[in-house]
Amino acid sequence: MNAILEVKNATRRFGGLVAVDDVSFTVPSKGVTAVIGPNGAGKTTLFNIIAGTFPPSEGAILLGGADVTALKPEAKAARGLVRTFQLVKLFQDLTAIENVKVGFHLKTRGGLFAALVQPAWARNAEKDVEDGAAALLDLVGLSKVAFSPAAVLPYGQQRLLEIARALAARPQILLLDEPAAGLNAEESERLAKTIRRIAADGTAVLLIEHDMKLVMDIADEVVVLDYGRKIAQGSPDAVKKDPAVIAAYLG
Numbered sequence: 001m002n003a004i005l006e007v008k009n010a011t012r013r014f015g016g017l018v019a020v021d022d023v024s025f026t027v028p029s030k031g032v033t034a035v036i037g038p039n040g041a042g043k044t045t046l047f048n049i050i051a052g053t054f055p056p057s058e059g060a061i062l063l064g065g066a067d068v069t070a071l072k073p074e075a076k077a078a079r080g081l082v083r084t085f086q087l088v089k090l091f092q093d094l095t096a097i098e099n100v101k102v103g104f105h106l107k108t109r110g111g112l113f114a115a116l117v118q119p120a121w122a123r124n125a126e127k128d129v130e131d132g133a134a135a136l137l138d139l140v141g142l143s144k145v146a147f148s149p150a151a152v153l154p155y156g157q158q159r160l161l162e163i164a165r166a167l168a169a170r171p172q173i174l175l176l177d178e179p180a181a182g183l184n185a186e187e188s189e190r191l192a193k194t195i196r197r198i199a200a201d202g203t204a205v206l207l208i209e210h211d212m213k214l215v216m217d218i219a220d221e222v223v224v225l226d227y228g229r230k231i232a233q234g235s236p237d238a239v240k241k242d243p244a245v246i247a248a249y250l251g
């Protein structure tokens, strides 16, 4: 198996509390991997360790085989690990397509400065960016609202837009933090399809999620946490039947 991400014996303590306790797993470079667990299981803490919000107290994070444990989120993003936020952070005054274009400009030669001042070579690249942004909006099902300001989009569409913008940075692995939170059934359905398409296009997806149904529908591999420890890992079907998982969710 070709792993894009390795979590090796990650532990995180807050004072006397062990929020993440010696957790290890690998994320293959293809497919959808989900981390689930009851409230307080340590999902958000693990996610923050992986994204670089804060380092683990012990253990290591490897990205493409390289140790990135101590790197900040921006440095990890530059190496291909890109996250979306639970709290939507879009440019509210920009249109949907402009928001995605910003994602491209942060990665392409000109950067944000060129995007604003537009030298000739940046203008030539502009058409590619426009086409790329339109394609990403199509991927997440937002073509119809391309020219609406982000501020007027319903919450669920803003979340999908954030995914499109994250993809503009061409991540090798996309981290999604509770992507279904606050979505209605139709939006959840759209999200599930979008995540499957992202994975089919060759980007590894790692998500943490409360919504068991979404996870069971889209994940290839599921990691289950409880009280900071990994209590199970396997296919959605295997995990669903695992007595330790059933006990954790009922208990």
Ligand SMILES: Nc1ncnc2c1ncn2[C@@H]1O[C@H](COP(=O)(O)OP(=O)(O)OP(=O)(O)O)[C@@H](O)[C@H]1O
Pocket (backbone or CB within 6 Å): 014, 017, 018, 019, 037, 038, 039, 040, 041, 042, 043, 044, 045, 046
């Ligand atoms: N900054 C912090 N300081 C102290 N304790 C913390 C901190 N962050 C998290 N914790 C504790 O660590 C444990 C794991 O929390 P975490 O938020 O990672 O779990 P979770 O699985 O994401 O939960 P939820 O599903 O409710 O979001 C909890 O007991 C929580 O109270």
